[in-house]
Amino acid sequence: MQSGARRRGAVVAAVILAAQLAAMSVAAKPSAPRVVVSIAPVHSLVAQVMKGVGVPELMLSAKSSPHALALRPQQARMLAKAELIVWIGPAFEPGPARAVAALGEGAQHLTLARVAGVRVLGARPGGAHRHEAGDASAKKAHAKPPVGALDPHIWLDPVNAKLWLDAIALRLAEIDPAHAPRYIANAAAARAEMDLLIAELRTQLTPVRERRFVTLHDSTQYFEHRFGTHSVGSVGARASAGRVMKLAQELKRAGADCLFVEGRRPAPVATMLAREASLRIATLDPAGAKLTPGPGFYSALLRGVARSMVGCLTAAGK
Numbered sequence: 465m466q467s468g469a470r471r472r473g474a475v476v477a478a479v480i481l482a483a484q485l486a487a488m489s490v491a492a493k494p495s496a497p498r499v500v501v502s503i504a505p506v507h508s509l510v511a512q513v514m515k516g517v518g519v520p521e522l523m524l525s526a527k528s529s530p531h532a533l534a535l536r537p538q539q540a541r542m543l544a545k546a547e548l549i550v551w552i553g554p555a556f557e558p559g560p561a562r563a564v565a566a567l568g569e570g571a572q573h574l575t576l577a578r579v580a581g582v583r584v585l586g587a588r589p590g591g592a593h594r595h596e597a598g599d600a601s602a603k604k605a606h607a608k609p610p611v612g613a614l615d616p617h618i619w620l621d622p623v624n625a626k627l628w629l630d631a632i633a634l635r636l637a638e639i640d641p642a643h644a645p646r647y648i649a650n651a652a653a654a655r656a657e658m659d660l661l662i663a664e665l666r667t668q669l670t671p672v673r674e675r676r677f678v679t680l681h682d683s684t685q686y687f688e689h690r691f692g693t694h695s696v697g698s699v700g701a702r703a704s705a706g707r708v709m710k711l712a713q714e715l716k717r718a719g720a721d722c723l724f725v726e727g728r729r730p731a732p733v734a735t736m737l738a739r740e741a742s743l744r745i746a747t748l749d750p751a752g753a754k755l756t757p758g759p760g761f762y763s764a765l766l767r768g769v770a771r772s773m774v775g776c777l778t779a780a781g782k
């Protein structure tokens with residue numbers, strides 16, 4: 465009898481030990497993988513896929529330029545600790561490119577520009593589509609797009625975003641199989657919402673599709689290709705007075721109605737061009753600088769761009 469009790473005691477001890485080990489391994493392994501995402505629009509998509517499991521970290525705030533060339537030490541540390549890095553790719557985000565390359569082949573990263581079916585567009589050439597940026601960090605990235613340079617504003621095509629949702633879910637399911645069903649289901653729900661958003665924006669934008677606009681910084685190409693709206697060029701914040709006058713004549717011929725700028729205060733070039741070519745000035749925020757990062761960021765960003773276009777172009781038509 466005694467040996468039986470002892471055996472039972474040993475079994476109980478073994479069960480307790482096993483439970484303790486299990487608790488320790490749970491504590492050692494966080495329930496969600498540590499995911500770092502480069503920019504806010506993509507972070508929003510990852511946050512939608514991870515809903516109910518965890519929250520991804522955002523490397524570049526929506527206020528900093530998505531075209532920034534250098535990483536701050538804190539951002540480099542963030543990348544080094546990540547279990548998965550989700551970014552667009554080296555041609556699109558020069559900032560993290562070197563850091564991601566330095567992490568080596570073993571590091572997990574998902575390069576969204578390489579996802580099958582994603583639409584990648586070349587930067588529009590000079591002339592009426594000269595590409596210069598309004599803010600200082602973007603200026604460096606954009607001042608003279610080399611021949612064959614890509615247009616980095618790839619997140620403004622919601623069909624690209626839809627493809628990314630699936631790619632994100634599949635990669636997360638690989639590195640965190642325990643939550644795979646959740647990731648897949650979240651991605652399917654987000655994709656369905658994206659379809660509704662695309663239909664909503666298409667309906668809103670259809671009446672202004674034949675109107676023409678100009679931007680100070682050429683950020684709208686992907687959006688235009690998806691929704692059929694028409695930019696007739698971009699100005700560049702540092703264009704000379706002579707160039708602005710010449711462009712104004714071209715824009716009058718092209719019948720442009722609106723000039724979209726990004727900051728609160730339009731550059732002197734914008735004011736001059738608007739006056740010479742009789743354009744209304746309106747703001748358009750292609751990176752979501754005023755929005756809060758999170759699952760709802762992406763749809764708010766696209767609705768904001770559409771609202772800017774519809775607002776100015778509708779008023780201009782009156």
Ligand SMILES: [Zn+2]
Nearest residue numbers: 531602617683
């Ligand atoms: Zn840009």
